[in-house]
Amino acid sequence: MIANYGYEDGSGHYYIKIDTSKCAECSDKGCISACPEKLFVTELDDFDDEVVLIREDARNTLQTSCAQCKAGEEKELCAAACVAAAIGFSW
Amino acid sequence: MITAGIDCGSQNTKGVILKDGKLVAMALLPTEFDADLAAQGVYEQSMSKAGITKADVDRLVITGVGREIVKWGDTEINEVGAAARGARFVIPDTEIVIDMGADSCRVIRLNEDGSVMKYEVNDKCASGAGTFLEAMARALQVTTEQMGEFSLRHTKELATNAQCVVFAESEVISLIHAKETREDIAYGVHMGIANRIASMIRRVGLTDHFTMIGGPAFNKGLVSCMSKVFGREIKTPDNNQFISAIGAALFAAENQ
Amino acid sequence: MAEIEKIDYWRWTESNWKNPEIPDWHGKLITAGVDIGSTSTQAVILADGVPYAYSNMRTGSNSPDSAISAINWAMKDTGLTLEDLTYTIGTGYGRVNVPFSNKTVTEITCHARGGNYIYGPTVRTILDMGGQDCKAIHCDEKGTVTSFMMNDKCAAGTGRGMEVIANLLAVRVEDIGEMSFQIDEEPAPVSSTCVIFAKSEATKLMRNGWTKEKVLAAYCHAMALRVVRLLERNGMELDFAITGGIAKNIGVTRRIESIMGIKALVPTMDTQIAGALGAAIIAKEIVEKKRAKEAAL
Numbered sequence: 001m002i003a004n005y006g007y008e009d010g011s012g013h014y015y016i017k018i019d020t021s022k023c024a025e026c027s028d029k030g031c032i033s034a035c036p037e038k039l040f041v042t043e044l045d046d047f048d049d050e051v052v053l054i055r056e057d058a059r060n061t062l063q064t065s066c067a068q069c070k071a072g073e074e075k076e077l078c079a080a081a082c083v084a085a086a087i088g089f090s091w
Numbered sequence: 092m093i094t095a096g097i098d099c100g101s102q103n104t105k106g107v108i109l110k111d112g113k114l115v116a117m118a119l120l121p122t123e124f125d126a127d128l129a130a131q132g133v134y135e136q137s138m139s140k141a142g143i144t145k146a147d148v149d150r151l152v153i154t155g156v157g158r159e160i161v162k163w164g165d166t167e168i169n170e171v172g173a174a175a176r177g178a179r180f181v182i183p184d185t186e187i188v189i190d191m192g193a194d195s196c197r198v199i200r201l202n203e204d205g206s207v208m209k210y211e212v213n214d215k216c217a218s219g220a221g222t223f224l225e226a227m228a229r230a231l232q233v234t235t236e237q238m239g240e241f242s243l244r245h246t247k248e249l250a251t252n253a254q255c256v257v258f259a260e261s262e263v264i265s266l267i268h269a270k271e272t273r274e275d276i277a278y279g280v281h282m283g284i285a286n287r288i289a290s291m292i293r294r295v296g297l298t299d300h301f302t303m304i305g306g307p308a309f310n311k312g313l314v315s316c317m318s319k320v321f322g323r324e325i326k327t328p329d330n331n332q333f334i335s336a337i338g339a340a341l342f343a344a345e346n347q
Numbered sequence: 348m349a350e351i352e353k354i355d356y357w358r359w360t361e362s363n364w365k366n367p368e369i370p371d372w373h374g375k376l377i378t379a380g381v382d383i384g385s386t387s388t389q390a391v392i393l394a395d396g397v398p399y400a401y402s403n404m405r406t407g408s409n410s411p412d413s414a415i416s417a418i419n420w421a422m423k424d425t426g427l428t429l430e431d432l433t434y435t436i437g438t439g440y441g442r443v444n445v446p447f448s449n450k451t452v453t454e455i456t457c458h459a460r461g462g463n464y465i466y467g468p469t470v471r472t473i474l475d476m477g478g479q480d481c482k483a484i485h486c487d488e489k490g491t492v493t494s495f496m497m498n499d500k501c502a503a504g505t506g507r508g509m510e511v512i513a514n515l516l517a518v519r520v521e522d523i524g525e526m527s528f529q530i531d532e533e534p535a536p537v538s539s540t541c542v543i544f545a546k547s548e549a550t551k552l553m554r555n556g557w558t559k560e561k562v563l564a565a566y567c568h569a570m571a572l573r574v575v576r577l578l579e580r581n582g583m584e585l586d587f588a589i590t591g592g593i594a595k596n597i598g599v600t601r602r603i604e605s606i607m608g609i610k611a612l613v614p615t616m617d618t619q620i621a622g623a624l625g626a627a628i629i630a631k632e633i634v635e636k637k638r639a640k641e642a643a644l
Binding site: 101217222255269 | 544
């Protein structure tokens with residue numbers, strides 16, 4: 001399943017996509033420590049797999065949270081840390 | 092030299108007259124969906140208060156969102172330029188201007204000479220502007236002034252989550268049902284909007300001397316929460332609603 | 348604009364339903380789902396997987412009380428008590444506050460399952476327009492979620508967004524759809540990114556002499572545009588179906604269809620119960636799995 005966490009408002013759309021089937025197979029969950037804003041947390045999903053998601057109170061401020069990371073030339077820290085290549089972005 | 096500035100805001104229209112760089116008259120009228128009529132009204136009123144007529148005015152400059160409609164000035168200036176000039180004029184050591192209107196908010200960073208270094212505008216989301224505060228005050232059944240005073244008397248550091256004015260109204264009502272005090276809810280409301288402005292400030296770069304202008308600047312509770320979030324003192328000049336109109340009138344004097 | 352306090356224009360009709368084709372629930376597997384949303388709460392009771400009774404009401408100020416009121420209203424005049432519910436699942440924003448539930452499941456999963464029941468195995472894209480959020484969900488033929496995307500930051504595209512215009516124009520929420528088509532020509536939409544700006548624009552249009560019907564058309568058009576953006580961002584795959592309260596508002600749904608050039612499947616029951624229905628179905632699946640395991644031992 002592709003879970004998209006984020007929002008769209010007048011300034012644009014900001015969604016982080018997580019492919020939960022790929023994420024479920026990974027035991028590292030490297031994204032959690034890689035993100036300086038601590039956006040990622042784990043949970044047992046409805047299919048009883050351990051997957052990551054964006055914490056609820058951070059979903060509607062992604063433009064600000066990710067601004068620093070997005071401003072650089074390199075790949076986003078979370079996507080770079082993800083061995084399962086499960087993380088994507090709508091912007 | 093006599094110059095005039097009119098700030099056509101979405102909620103209120105403000106007009107000022109400057110004589111040799113000094114503020115001699117000002118007037119305010121609700122815009123009420125007819126920017127042109129309101130602009131004419133404040134112009135007449137401020138000239139009358141200054142004891143002058145149109146012939147005496149050397150130059151008139153229009154600013155504000157209504158300048159798209161009100162085209163009878165000598166020229167116009169955008170809100171960023173007007174706010175920058177006005178704020179520097181009334182508080183000379185201003186480095187960052189927070190200009191909050193009814194529907195939009197601007198954060199402007201100034202160079203030493205007063206020119207604009209960088210700015211951020213939010214005019215896409217009403218939750219970072221005066222409309223948000225009025226809606227919350229209505230939900231609390233108080234005026235915005237009272238909400239400011241209540242907020243200063245908070246005892247608990249209540250946090251609010253809703254980003255949208257419409258959802259925030261529901262959130263305030265739930266907090267009232269949950270028996271939270273108006274003081275704590277007012278504080279939570281102000282902290283919410285202060286955090287939203289904080290992200291704009293981070294984008295222009297945090298420096299020292301803050302000045303806040305625009306209608307909501309009179310809300311002491313809001314200013315206190317913003318001070319807390321940015322970790323800086325925030326000055327609010329008298330006549331906070333008229334500062335951009337003053338900036339427009341100053342611009343009028345510049346280009347002579 | 349004078350606000351008429353007597354009638355709450357935003358208040359839609361609460362309802363309670365009993366399946367006339369099931370006279371007696373005894374001997375059947377009774378499972379329940381309760382969906383506590385920020386705006387409305389539904390309780391659905393299934394007898395052997397078939398809808399037996401449900402209730403749909405406004406969420407009160409206290410979530411656990413709302414859950415209890417909802418299930419009690421659904422059980423009213425059936426002879427059922429909480430003890431007769433073999434398994435109950437709580438879902439929705441307030442799902443942890445269903446005191447009598449055995450488990451909680453996210454609303455995305457429940458809406459997909461409920462949508463699959465209401466609309467059948469061909470549905471692949473479900474649009475749920477709730478009270479304070481808007482979700483685009485993709486599912487397979489079994490009603491299992493394959494992707495989702497949600498907006499709960501802005502009121503644009505949500506039930507609360509519709510309530511704002513209902514209050515402004517003193518029109519009942521249930522009448523908005525019909526009225527929005529009583530126009531000569533489809534007007535340009537108001538702001539589709541912010542309900543507050545849309546409301547401001549609507550007020551101005553009223554002052555400029557527009558009829559309520561025309562203003563409603565402009566507003567519904569804006570809401571539809573907002574929702575279409577979400578659907579396109581998540582990807583549209585037919586068949587398409589709509590759940591949630593706003594599914595009953597033809598002012599928005601028909602415009603979504605015409606903007607995207609597609610037709611949504613026609614519902615056979617109240618679209619607001621999709622979440623609670625899905626929860627009750629999942630409850631039944633859990634019980635059956637357990638019983639099959641026990642039988643195998």
